[in-house]
Amino acid sequence: MHNTEYLRDEIIRISGANPAKCMRCGKCSATCPAYDEMEYHPHQFVNMVECGDIEPLLNSESLYMCLSCFACIERCPRGVEPAKFVEAVRLTAIRQQGANRLTADNVPPIVDEDTPQQLLVSAFRKYTK
Amino acid sequence: MKVSYFPGCTLKNKAKDLDLYALRSAEALGVTLEEIENWQCCGGVFTTAEDEVATKLSSVRALKYASDRSQPLVTVCSACHNVIKQTNYAMQNNKAFADKVNRYMAEDGGYNGEAEVYHYLEMLRDLVGFDTLKEKVANSLKGKKIAAYYGCLLLRPGKAMGMDDPENPTIMEDFIRALGADAVIWAKRNECCGGYISVESPETAKKNSNAVIRNAKAAGAEMIITACPLCKYNLEKSGADIPVVYITEILAEALGVKEDTNA
Numbered sequence: 500m501h502n503t504e505y506l507r508d509e510i511i512r513i514s515g516a517n518p519a520k521c522m523r524c525g526k527c528s529a530t531c532p533a534y535d536e537m538e539y540h541p542h543q544f545v546n547m548v549e550c551g552d553i554e555p556l557l558n559s560e561s562l563y564m565c566l567s568c569f570a571c572i573e574r575c576p577r578g579v580e581p582a583k584f585v586e587a588v589r590l591t592a593i594r595q596q597g598a599n600r601l602t603a604d605n606v607p608p609i610v611d612e613d614t615p616q617q618l619l620v621s622a623f624r625k626y627t628k
Numbered sequence: 629m630k631v632s633y634f635p636g637c638t639l640k641n642k643a644k645d646l647d648l649y650a651l652r653s654a655e656a657l658g659v660t661l662e663e664i665e666n667w668q669c670c671g672g673v674f675t676t677a678e679d680e681v682a683t684k685l686s687s688v689r690a691l692k693y694a695s696d697r698s699q700p701l702v703t704v705c706s707a708c709h710n711v712i713k714q715t716n717y718a719m720q721n722n723k724a725f726a727d728k729v730n731r732y733m734a735e736d737g738g739y740n741g742e743a744e745v746y747h748y749l750e751m752l753r754d755l756v757g758f759d760t761l762k763e764k765v766a767n768s769l770k771g772k773k774i775a776a777y778y779g780c781l782l783l784r785p786g787k788a789m790g791m792d793d794p795e796n797p798t799i800m801e802d803f804i805r806a807l808g809a810d811a812v813i814w815a816k817r818n819e820c821c822g823g824y825i826s827v828e829s830p831e832t833a834k835k836n837s838n839a840v841i842r843n844a845k846a847a848g849a850e851m852i853i854t855a856c857p858l859c860k861y862n863l864e865k866s867g868a869d870i871p872v873v874y875i876t877e878i879l880a881e882a883l884g885v886k887e888d889t890n891a
Contacts, residue, residue, distance in 0.1 A: 515678040532820045532836050536829065563828055566836075567673050568820035569784035573794050583676045590677050601827065609827055613864070615857040616637040617707050621672030621824035624683065 506591075507551035514587035516580045518549035527571035527581040537561040541571050541581040548584045553591075562589040563600055563626065593628050600626035629755065631746075632694035632701045633661035636708040637669045643705070643857040649876035650704045650748055652885045657756050657764060661702060664693050670711040673824065681728045687715035688729055688739055695743040700755065704748040704876065706781035706856035710789070713745050717788035747782065748855065749799050749875065750791055758806040766884035768808030774878070775812040775849035776800030777840065779859045780820045794818065800853070803875065807882040814847035816840045821862040830865075837866035845870060853878060 511518065527541035528534055539547065539561045547556055556562070565585045572580045593599055601622055610619075639647035654661050668686035675683055690712060694701035703709040719726045720741030730738050746754065752761055778797055786794035797818065801811035821840055822833030841863060844852050852872045854860050863872045880886040 513677050513679050515676070532822070533825070533832065536832050564825070564832070566780075566820050566823045566825055568780035568823065570780065570820065572676075573784045573786055580676075586676045590675075590680070605827075613642065613861055615642040615861050617643075617672050617705070617856075617858045618824055618826060618861065620637060620669055621707065621858070622827040624671045624673050624675065625824060626828070 503551045503553070506553045507548065510548055510553060510584065510587045510591060513590065514548075514580075514583040516583040518545045518579065518584065520577045521545045521549070521579045522577055524576065527575055527579075530570045530574050532568060532570065533564045533566050536564040541585070544584045544588070545579055545581050548588070553588065556588045557592050561585075562592060565589070567625065589625070590628070593626065599628060602627070629658060630660045630662055630699060631751070631755075632690075632697060632699040633663050634667055634670075634690050634701060634703045634708055634712065635663060636667075636703065636705045638707075638857040639705055643860075643874070646704055646855070646857065646874045646876055649874065649880035649886065653876055653879045653883050654748075654751075656883045656885045657752075657761065659751065659756065662699070664690055667693075670708045672707050672711070674711045674714040678722075678725065681725065682732070684711075684715045684718070685729065685732055687712045688719065688733065689736070691716055691719070691741075691743040691745070692733070692736065692739040695739065700751070701743050701745045702748060702751050703745070704855060706747075706779060706854075707858065709745070709747045709855075710781040713790075714785070714788045716741050716743060716745055747791060749782075749803055752803060752806075752879075753799055758802050761803075762806045762808075765807055765882045767882055769804075769878060769882055770808045772809040773812050773848050773850045774804045774809045775814055775844040775847065775852045776804060776817055777844070777852045777854045777859060777863075777872075778818040779854065779856050780818070780823070781856060783818055800875070803879075804853070807878060809878075812844065812847045812849045814843050814849070816843040821859045823858060823862070826862055826865070833862050834866040837862045837868075841866065841868050841870070851878075
């Protein structure tokens with residue numbers, strides 16, 4: 500559906516980060532609190548974006564497992580900021596028509612009497628365009 | 629002293645205590661939190677994407693409001709604090725982003741990152757002073773072992789937050805000590821509770837939150853304090869068997885203004 504090189508450049512442009520700075524130390528994945536839930540781990544995101552291997556990422560559940568906790572961004576010794584690639588790919592996925600991960604219909608079953616507004620606002624910001 | 633105050637959506641609803649005790653305690657310390665008129669929700673989480681502009685305008689408008697009044701902008705909620713500070717950092721350091729924002733803001737006048745943003749804890753440390761706070765404590769929390777839970781949003785990314793050392797912070801522990809209590813030091817104080825993942829995968833939130841609680845208890849904590857409504861929710865939903873309390877609640881208790889209905 501997309502020209503591989505175009506998609507790669509587009510993801511890098513949206514992310515504002517540079518995957519070529521990565522030295523493959525794996526610290527991002529080691530510190531990721533969602534590591535166990537991910538099919539592609541943060542260090543793999545960086546490498547796959549660099550190689551233009553975007554389609555598998557666009558279709559991966561891993562996009563929705565990132566907690567936006569900024570641990571990998573803070574702790575990367577090379578300033579690669581892996582979560583920025585996860586964000587760029589996730590936005591590219593959900594910006595397609597009908598690709599919203601979360602809709603208003605999904606909300607009633609997940610709300611209880613204590614649910615803070617912050618939870619829903621944050622989830623909509625990350626899962627819906 | 630008067631400051632511009634951004635309460636945020638949750639403090640007006642499920643986290644009313646966080647807001648109420650913040651206002652009362654600040655008054656007792658000589659700071660009036662003036663709520664920003666017509667503030668709009670920050671969005672809960674900062675979007676790192678370079679091409680996301682409109683989603684950050686509510687933060688820019690709050691920043692401009694404070695800047696126009698030459699007041700510091702104070703937030704209490706960890707999420708609002710994170711989003712507004714990261715937005716301000718982008719306005720100061722990313723010219724292309726600031727230019728796009730200012731095209732939306734043409735009718736409001738320009739904004740280029742002039743505002744100074746303080747989390748409530750920073751307000752206590754930098755504008756009030758922990759020494760002054762210590763002197764105003766009426767009910768010392770002496771003997772209480774309290775674990776400061778920073779979570780992810782208060783400290784990271786360190787260069788944009790500028791609040792404390794993101795890996796070895798002291799601000800919340802100094803706050804606890806100023807109230808007379810003992811600050812427990814523990815490994816997971818700046819690790820994530822799971823955040824909004826409880827929408828997508830409650831099991832993941834529970835796993836992360838349980839690890840946080842276990843670690844705090846192993847270090848001897850009798851109570852966990854937080855500034856984040858979502859951390860409190862996730863920790864409590866995962867079955868916390870020690871109290872998870874807002875920073876402003878223990879502050880109001882120590883200052884003796886918790887029950888003041890006239891404030």
